[in-house]
Amino acid sequence: GLADRLQNTIQKIRGKGKVTEADVKEMMREVRLALLEADVNFKVVKDFVKKVSERAVGQEVLKSLTPGQQIIKIVNEELTELMGGEQSKIAVSNRPPTVIMMVGLQGAGKTTTSGKLANLLRKKYNKQPMLVAADIYRPAAIKQLETLGKQLSMPVFSLGDQVSPVEIARQAIAKAKEEHHDYVLIDTAGRLHVDETLMNELKDIKELTKPDEIFLVVDAMTGQDAVNVAQSFNEQLGLTGVVLTKLDGDTRGGAALSIRSVTQTPIKFIGMGEKMDALEPFHPERMASRILGMGDVLTLIEKAQANIDEEKAKELEQKMRTASFTLDDFLDQLGQVRKLGPLDELLKMMPGANKIKGLNNLQIDEKQIAHVEAIIRSMTKQEKLHPEIMNSSRKRRIAAGSGRTVAEVNRLLKQFEDMKKMMKQMSGMQQKAKKKGGFK
Ligand code: GDP
Ligand code: MG
Numbered sequence: 107g108l109a110d111r112l113q114n115t116i117q118k119i120r121g122k123g124k125v126t127e128a129d130v131k132e133m134m135r136e137v138r139l140a141l142l143e144a145d146v147n148f149k150v151v152k153d154f155v156k157k158v159s160e161r162a163v164g165q166e167v168l169k170s171l172t173p174g175q176q177i178i179k180i181v182n183e184e185l186t187e188l189m190g191g192e193q194s195k196i197a198v199s200n201r202p203p204t205v206i207m208m209v210g211l212q213g214a215g216k217t218t219t220s221g222k223l224a225n226l227l228r229k230k231y232n233k234q235p236m237l238v239a240a241d242i243y244r245p246a247a248i249k250q251l252e253t254l255g256k257q258l259s260m261p262v263f264s265l266g267d268q269v270s271p272v273e274i275a276r277q278a279i280a281k282a283k284e285e286h287h288d289y290v291l292i293d294t295a296g297r298l299h300v301d302e303t304l305m306n307e308l309k310d311i312k313e314l315t316k317p318d319e320i321f322l323v324v325d326a327m328t329g330q331d332a333v334n335v336a337q338s339f340n341e342q343l344g345l346t347g348v349v350l351t352k353l354d355g356d357t358r359g360g361a362a363l364s365i366r367s368v369t370q371t372p373i374k375f376i377g378m379g380e381k382m383d384a385l386e387p388f389h390p391e392r393m394a395s396r397i398l399g400m401g402d403v404l405t406l407i408e409k410a411q412a413n414i415d416e417e418k419a420k421e422l423e424q425k426m427r428t429a430s431f432t433l434d435d436f437l438d439q440l441g442q443v444r445k446l447g448p449l450d451e452l453l454k455m456m457p458g459a460n461k462i463k464g465l466n467n468l469q470i471d472e473k474q475i476a477h478v479e480a481i482i483r484s485m486t487k488q489e490k491l492h493p494e495i496m497n498s499s500r501k502r503r504i505a506a507g508s509g510r511t512v513a514e515v516n517r518l519l520k521q522f523e524d525m526k527k528m529m530k531q532m533s534g535m536q537q538k539a540k541k542k543g544g545f546k
Contacts, residue, residue, distance in 0.1 A: 145360035185394035194387030215351035351377030
């Protein structure tokens with residue numbers, strides 16, 4: 107994933123203290139490759155990288171001490187933005203029934219998705235949908251829909267395969283009105299490729315039924331092809347939404363990004379399996395993470411949270427809130443952190459951490475932790491509880507006792523103050539996040 111790719115570049119930059127435009131360029135190359143790998147359309151990638159570069163070369167990244175995380179953040183934000191907001195709303199006609207046409211190539215998942223959508227409409231919105239079997243060409247297509255209908259106890263309208271799809275649609279809508287179905291889902295025929303005959307038939311159905319929604323069903327596994335398919339269907343029919351199927355497979359989902367940016371049509375749902383309840387609203391931010399392969403970063407953060415001793419964490423939180431956090435607690439905290447790996451790296455991965463003042467001064471590495479521990483151990487109980495009593499003779503004594511310098515003792519005391527401030531801010535952030543329903 108992108109996170110891995112960027113790690114290498116980040117390693118190189120780490121020793122340098124400052125990030126140059128050339129470094130950003132190198133990172134952008136990684137972003138580009140990661141997106142192409144995720145099957146995002148070439149032109150979309152090009153435009154996207156250009157946009158992200160502009161932001162990255164700006165102040166944000168160059169000045170940051172965590173350029174890698176900054177870039178991931180920008181890329182993630184821009185990806186989410188590109189894919190639009192959550193769009194799982196379905197039209198409601200003020201003259202029922204609401205008509206939804208399902209279109210797409212053969213095997214994309216139209217019939218399955220018709221069933222899933224009818225199921226969702228009934229379950230979540232309390233609607234009474236009717237399914238219409240308008241694919242008269244594919245052998246057993248009608249039977250397939252009827253089987254799904256039976257399984258869902260959902261009415262399926264069919265006139266066999268000797269009546270034209272347009273006529274089937276016409277009679278279906280009349281029947282739906284008569285029987286007060288509020289939704290009609292027309293399962294149309296597909297071809298192996300987009301062709302004129304297919305499009306003409308779909309146009310005829312559209313002309314007659316004046317559908318409220320035309321959903322293109324596309325197979326996410328087809329990657330690049332999905333974009334061309336989406337483009338021609340959109341040009342010919344004017345789509346109102348896209349359903350991306352088979353995302354339960356190991357596809358990276360790059361098609362989602364390309365389809366959205368090429369057709370400007372919202373992706374409304376994703377298919378996550380063959381079962382009738384495997385249809386989910388499309389969440390752009392989740393898809394962005396999937397495309398970036400950021401799962402590993404998220405896992406790392408989760409691991410960190412799991413590793414910190416729950417009891418200790420609660421106790422510390424309490425202390426932070428009451429501002430009674432002492433150098434002894436600091437020592438304790440360092441011990442916890444050692445179990446997880448470098449503190450600064452972990453903190454920098456946390457969303458919002460870059461906004462915390464003082465964090466940038468907290469460059470703690472393993473060796474330094476040992477030094478810090480030595481210094482704190484050389485303090486008296488009184489000094490640890492009340493660092494404000496520290497004067498130069500005390501500092502000299504501590505320095506001598508720990509084998510460090512007075513400058514280091516001073517630095518530690520400063521860091522401790524910074525950390526205390528930072529923790530107050532973090533605990534504030536956490537309180538806020540809790541109110542909003544927690545970190546995602
Ligand atoms: P149609 O030709 O467009 O009507 O496609 P179908 O609905 O017949 O689906 C073709 C195949 O894809 C079937 O085997 C479906 O079970 C399968 N399928 C559809 N949607 C999904 C999905 O979201 N995930 C998985 N794994 N399979 C799906
Ligand atoms: Mg079908």
